[in-house]
Amino acid sequence: MSVVGLGKKNFIFSNWARIHSCKPQLYFQPSTLDEIVALVAEAKSHSKTLLTVGSGHSPSDLVMTEDWLVNLDNYNNVLEIRRDPSGLFADVTVEAGMRLYQLHKHLADEGLAMQNLGSISEQSIAGIISTGTHGASPYHGLVSQQIVDLTLVNGKGEVVYCSSDVNQDIFRAALLSLGKIGIIVKATIRTIPAFKVKSSEEVVTFETLLEKWETLWVSSEFIRVWWYPYAKKCVLWRGQKTEEPTTTPRQSWWGTKFGRFFYEALLWIAVNIYPPFTPAIEKFVFNRQFGKVETVGDGAVNVAGSVEALNMDCLFSQFVNEWAAPLNNGPEILRSLEHSINVAAANHDFYVHVPVEIRCSNTTSTNEESSSTVQEEIRGRSTTSPGPVRGNNLRPYLDNTPKLNYAPLSDVTNSQLTLYINATMYRPFFTNSPIGQWYKIFEETMGAAGGKPHWAKNFIGSTEWAEGEAKEESKYQDGEMRGFATKNREWFGEDLEAFKRVRAEQDPDGVFLSSKPWLVKNGII
Incomplete structure (x- = not known):
């Protein structure tokens, strides 16, 4: 079966933020497993690489x-539902080509829901798995x-099944693969009964956030903070499952x-005409959206379905640099970033956009087979119980979060939690904002606190740590990635070597080694 004739020519792909675009030789949209298998075989015989892309929401040039x-x-059908x-x-x-928003609709029709979500639902199932979405x-x-x-479907054209107890090494590689060991074609997702989230949205000062740090992060099942440095305020959003009726959206x-x-027009003026205008814009927008008064313990309350509650409006095209570090290091990190932001503004060196998003996750794992623990997890559980019914307890080889000691949910403290800090810089009306100076300081601060970058975001790195072809420092564009090859070997150690072994075994001819310079710069090959 030849599928080359199904490929489109002159197709231009751009990611969502329109930061990067490419013109592939051929663009394919297979609709059957046989077509996908044949496509891999054709790529191999023609010495071509294959790159799989979903919604393009990653701002990186990895795709x-x-x-x-x-x-x-x-390739987006529901194949089976097995109810416990x-x-x-x-x-x-x-x-696995199904988009999240399509899955949500199918699940809702069955009275089910995903247990946890990231900020958006545009991505494909394969995409959220392959990039470490949280x-x-x-x-x-x-x-x-x-x-x-x-x-x-691996680089040899084989259809490979993997799970916690079958081909476990392949499973751990595929759970965060960056698309480099094969094309994920099917996924089984552990879902739970549909639920609603009762949330509160409080305005707190930056100082209040740090004062409450020790108890804040375990105070609710779902929690996130948006930090507005120039306004010296934060928005604290907390949510928990509920059976209460939904309310009118905020x-x-x-x-x-x-x-x-x-808002976008104000940002465009600041970026292109008068950067010192940025702090005033932040304060104005914060007051319009959230008000001026601190509302600790008395935030606006809302009840919504899980998808509406957990997703958020990402607003405009943007650069995103996100790192993960131990949550206990959070106050030190934020104090350092606050100082750097204030000094830069005073000296007119650079300005940051807002919010700086602060989140946490519990990425500790037992590395045990899921079947041995699931019955324990559901014992005494109700449809509104907090926490997951895990589909697996394995840590992906390329998981960038710190290795912390596992504890049962009843004993979770800050010591078990990963801190995510997301430095977003908008591109108003798709014009670039300067990011190099800010992101350099951000990465140095996060790295010094035990952090590592999210694989699919706009990290920069250094020519000191990158490998492969490098340029003189003055030849790099603002914010252009250098890479982290030597640091990744240090950070991931044996896990990176295990990933590379699986990658080589599953794709010996390099069918999935597209974006090769990126992979070399970051030590994947």
Whole structure:
């Protein structure tokens, strides 16, 4: 079966933020497993690389290629739903090109829901697994923690099944693969009965956030903070499962057509005409959206379905640099970043955009087979109980979060939690903002506190740590990635070597080694 003739020519792919684009030689959208297997065989015989892309929400250039580009939007059926007799979870098998928003609709029709979500639902199932997507919770970890098993087509054209107890090494590699060991074609997701989230949104000062740090992060099942450095305030969002009826959604100033345009126009002026205007914009927008008064313990309350509650409005095109570090190091990190932001503004060196998003996750694991623990997890559980019914207890080889000691959910403290800090810089009306100076300081601060970057974001690194072809420092564009090859070997150690072994075994001819310079710079090959 030849599928080369199904490929589109002259197709231009751009990621969501329009930071990067490419013109692949051929663009494919297979709709059957046979077509995917044949496509891998054809790529191998033609000495072409294959790169699989979903929604393109990653702002990185990891998914840029001049060879063959594959999109699985047409491979998106629900295959099976297996309900546990307890009624407390169901394992749902889907074709992995399905987008999250499509999955949400199917699950809702069955009275089910995903247990935890990231900020958006545009990504494909394969995409959220392959990039280490996470939410914001002291009980839940990476979204891949919900995965029971995977099926992939490797570089040899073989259809490979893997799970906690079958091909475990392949499973651990595939749970955060960056698309480099094969094409994920099927995934079984452990879902739970549909639930609503009762949330509160409090305005707190930066000092209040740090004062409450020790107890704040275990105070609710879902939790996130948006920090506005120039306003010296934060928004604390906390949510928990509830059976209460839904309420009218909160009003959003920037959610209106006028507010959104006005905000983006102000940012464009600051970026392109007068950067010192940035702090005033932040203060104005914060007051319009959240008000001026601190509301600790008395925030606005809302009840919504899980998807509406856990997803958020990402606003405009943006650069994103996100790192993970031990949560206990948070106050030190934030104090250091606050100082750097204030000094830079005083000297007119650079300005940051807001919010700086602060989240936590529980990425500790036992590295045990899921089947041995699931019955223990559901004992005494109700449909509104906090925490996960895990699909697996394995840590992906390329998990960038710190290795912390596991503890039962009842004993979780800050010591078990990963801190995520997300430094977003907007691109108003798709014009670039300067990011180099800010991101350099951000990375130095996070690295010194035991942090590592999110693989699929706009990290920069250093020519000192990168490998492969390098340029003189003055030749790099603002914010252009250098890489982290030597640091990644130090950070990931044997886990990186194990990933590379699996990658070589599953793809000996390099069918999935697209974006090769990126992989070399970061030590994947």
